[in-house]
Amino acid sequence: MNGIVCAIRGGPDSGATIARAITLAQETEQPLYFLYIVNLDFMSRTSSTRVQVISQEMHEMGEFILLSARAEAEAQGITAKGVVRHGNVVQEIVAFCREITANYLVVGQPRFQDEESIFTQALLAQFVQQAEEQTGAKVVLAGGGAE
Amino acid sequence: MRKGMRLQWVIVLLVGISIALVWANTGSEAEEPLPPLLTGSVFDRQEQPVVDAEVTLRSPGESEPLAEARTQPDGRYALSLPESTPDSLVVHIERVHFSEIDIELSPEAVQALRAGQSVVLPDTNLPRQVNAAFWVATLIFVGMLVLIATGKLHNTLAALLGASLVFAVSYLGHPISENLFIFGFETSLTYVDWNVIFLIMGMMIVIAVVERTGIFQWMAYQAYRLSRGHLWLLLPILMVVTGVASAFLDNVTTMLLMTPITIQIAMAMGANPLALLLPAVMASNVVGISTLIGTPTNILIGSYAGITFNDFLVNLTPGVLLALVGLILYSEFIYRKQLLGSSSGGISSVLLEKLAERGRITEPDHLKKAAVVGAGMLILFVIGEQIHLLPAVTAIIGATALMVWIRPDIEEMIEAVDWTTLMFFICLFIVVGAIQEVGLISLIAELIGRIVGDNLFVAMMVVTWFSAVLSTVVANIPFTAAMLPVVGYLTATIPGAENMALFYGLSVGSAMGGNGSLIGASANMVTAGIAERAGHPISYVHFLRKGFPALLITVALASIWLVVRFLL
Numbered sequence: 001m002n003g004i005v006c007a008i009r010g011g012p013d014s015g016a017t018i019a020r021a022i023t024l025a026q027e028t029e030q031p032l033y034f035l036y037i038v039n040l041d042f043m044s045r046t047s048s049t050r051v052q053v054i055s056q057e058m059h060e061m062g063e064f065i066l067l068s069a070r071a072e073a074e075a076q077g078i079t080a081k082g083v084v085r086h087g088n089v090v091q092e093i094v095a096f097c098r099e100i101t102a103n104y105l106v107v108g109q110p111r112f113q114d115e116e117s118i119f120t121q122a123l124l125a126q127f128v129q130q131a132e133e134q135t136g137a138k139v140v141l142a143g144g145g146a147e
Numbered sequence: 148m149r150k151g152m153r154l155q156w157v158i159v160l161l162v163g164i165s166i167a168l169v170w171a172n173t174g175s176e177a178e179e180p181l182p183p184l185l186t187g188s189v190f191d192r193q194e195q196p197v198v199d200a201e202v203t204l205r206s207p208g209e210s211e212p213l214a215e216a217r218t219q220p221d222g223r224y225a226l227s228l229p230e231s232t233p234d235s236l237v238v239h240i241e242r243v244h245f246s247e248i249d250i251e252l253s254p255e256a257v258q259a260l261r262a263g264q265s266v267v268l269p270d271t272n273l274p275r276q277v278n279a280a281f282w283v284a285t286l287i288f289v290g291m292l293v294l295i296a297t298g299k300l301h302n303t304l305a306a307l308l309g310a311s312l313v314f315a316v317s318y319l320g321h322p323i324s325e326n327l328f329i330f331g332f333e334t335s336l337t338y339v340d341w342n343v344i345f346l347i348m349g350m351m352i353v354i355a356v357v358e359r360t361g362i363f364q365w366m367a368y369q370a371y372r373l374s375r376g377h378l379w380l381l382l383p384i385l386m387v388v389t390g391v392a393s394a395f396l397d398n399v400t401t402m403l404l405m406t407p408i409t410i411q412i413a414m415a416m417g418a419n420p421l422a423l424l425l426p427a428v429m430a431s432n433v434v435g436i437s438t439l440i441g442t443p444t445n446i447l448i449g450s451y452a453g454i455t456f457n458d459f460l461v462n463l464t465p466g467v468l469l470a471l472v473g474l475i476l477y478s479e480f481i482y483r484k485q486l487l488g489s490s491s492g493g494i495s496s497v498l499l500e501k502l503a504e505r506g507r508i509t510e511p512d513h514l515k516k517a518a519v520v521g522a523g524m525l526i527l528f529v530i531g532e533q534i535h536l537l538p539a540v541t542a543i544i545g546a547t548a549l550m551v552w553i554r555p556d557i558e559e560m561i562e563a564v565d566w567t568t569l570m571f572f573i574c575l576f577i578v579v580g581a582i583q584e585v586g587l588i589s590l591i592a593e594l595i596g597r598i599v600g601d602n603l604f605v606a607m608m609v610v611t612w613f614s615a616v617l618s619t620v621v622a623n624i625p626f627t628a629a630m631l632p633v634v635g636y637l638t639a640t641i642p643g644a645e646n647m648a649l650f651y652g653l654s655v656g657s658a659m660g661g662n663g664s665l666i667g668a669s670a671n672m673v674t675a676g677i678a679e680r681a682g683h684p685i686s687y688v689h690f691l692r693k694g695f696p697a698l699l700i701t702v703a704l705a706s707i708w709l710v711v712r713f714l715l
Binding site: 008009010011012013014038039041042043044050053054057058060061063064065067068071 | 301358359400403404407408410411414497498501502505563672673675676677679680681682683
């Protein structure tokens with residue numbers, strides 16, 4: 001099972017990432033998977049036992065974001081799938097790529113160094129190397145909107 | 148006839164026994180007259196009673212006390228004099244963190260005591276002593292605030308560390324120097340407000356049931372439907388819905404559940420979610436204070452000052468509504484481009500379908516039962532004052548009734564209680580108790596007292612605005628806990644402040660101040676965290692730009708109400 005994995009988190013910055021993944025799917029005719037990771041690290045500073053409930057809410061939100069991306073792909077003649085995973089962003093991306101033996105992994109690049117993104121430029125370079133080594137997939141960096 | 152005679156004899160016997168008992172009691176009183184008492188009261192410089200001070204009566208030059216007593220919560224003491232009273236007497240008063248004091252009794256007082264009469268001494272003012280324990284406790288408190296504000300440690304861990312340090316210094320430092328003793332474990336527990344702990348615990352269980360019913364998602368979706376796709380209309384509806392939910396449930400839970408669905412509504416409408424989220428979280432911070440149970444700070448204030456559920460409703464709700472109107476107008480103004488530029492015209496039918504699916508009540512049966520129990524709790528909160536029912540008891544009764552009726556997984560419900568938060572409050576009370584014990588709070592109270600003088604208006608403005616500005620950088624719960632005795636002192640000393648106006652000022656400032664910065668309220672942090680995971684990060688500067696003017700507007704409007712309500 002090969003394919004293209006496009007990791008997104010929604011928002012205006014994901015637009016370029018989604019567009020690049022759709023183009024790649026059109027070019028290679030490989031199945032496209034949009035991936036959203038539910039990460040609750042922001043809860044660590046809040047005293048709350050609502051992890052189970054908020055995890056479910058974030059899952060639903062992730063599905064909504066993926067639905068939007070899939071609708072965009074559909075409009076361009078590409079049938080894409082949406083996958084929601086929970087946990088560490090980098091680990092889950094790598095795990096999913098290995099699971100489907102992905103050929104391509106499309107991720108966004110941070111526009112600004114100080115942007116609150118999982119990937120800063122330095123971390124992104126490290127991630128690209130790690131992902132290519134561990135999954136065998138080619139990492140494609142899209143304009144903005146890093147996961 | 149015989150029966151009548153018997154009855155007469157029984158009555159005579161009973162009367163006889165009664166007279167004998169009265170005679171015996173009178174006789175014993177006459178034989179052992181009560182010893183004369185030497186009584187008085189001890190206060191600190193802020194005219195607050197000094198509790199648990201050791202009061203001894205001595206003959207000058209003698210080390211053995213003739214009588215001993217400890218001051219009660221009202222600062223009073225009563226010494227029972229021995230049978231033989233010497234010619235001169237000295238009352239010695241001492242308490243940790245205060246300077247010792249000797250009061251020599253006047254010859255007239257001694258003479259009266261020797262004649263078997265009780266004597267009341269004039270009130271004693273015990274001066275504070277600033278020693279090593281004062282500085283250590285102050286450092287621990289400030290350190291805890293810094294750790295919480297910077298996020299270096301989890302709130303609970305920071306408070307636990309603070310409480311542990313207080314005990315470590317008191318118990319391990321005491322053998323090295325007496326001046327290092329802050330307070331003992333038993334004394335520390337007297338500072339823990341169990342009414343607050345149980346009220347929060349009860350409400351957590353109720354919320355755990357309510358949050359699973361889908362009511363928040365339903366309300367948000369109904370707000371969208373009501374607005375008919377007009378963002379400028381959706382904004383105030385969503386703010387009111389979020390605000391009302393926050394008045395009865397805690398702000399963090401409200402925003403945890405409202406934020407994802409709000410983002411989805413904005414996405415479906417092709418709008419920027421931040422134009423809805425920031426006003427919603429600010430409304431949550433503002434409207435939450437209209438009830439006793441809406442914010443942890445109100446729970447703290449209500450329990451300390453004895454302000455009831457009704458008091459908050461009557462004295463704060465009009466001001467809160469005024470502030471909300473101001474906040475809505477401000478939000479409409481700053482987001483006017485986004486609000487007027489988008490509409491649901493281009494909404495995807497797929498997304499709309501998904502949105503409608505998300506807006507359904509998931510557990511209607513549980514919701515009905517929760518509504519019945521919630522209504523019952525509301526009635527008890529309202530009438531509780533008349534029947535001396537504490538809010539904590541109402542919360543526990545409500546939570547138990549709900550669990551018995553719904554029969555949820557009890558372990559799941561107990562897990563739903565945020566024990567880390569409860570531990571945070573217990574440790575916080577201990578650390579704040581430590582700075583109260585060593586006199587830091589008295590010092591701050593005296594300082595503020597000097598600034599505001601006897602002017603209630605100035606005091607109200609200082610408390611409200613000082614709390615609001617500080618709440619933008621300091622976590623408002625520990626800040627409010629520390630300010631309670633300060634405001635209590637000002638309330639007791641400023642003429643006219645007995646209407647609790649200053650406590651309402653503290654409530655307004657500490658809650659609405661949370662809008663001033665991203666770290667000003669936990670609800671802000673949660674909202675920003677979820678928004679960031681949806682690709683809409685909220686930076687500190689972005690929040691400050693939008694939030695600080697909101698703080699100024701809402702606190703100003705609420706201040707106007709407080710002046711109208713309490714001063715005119």
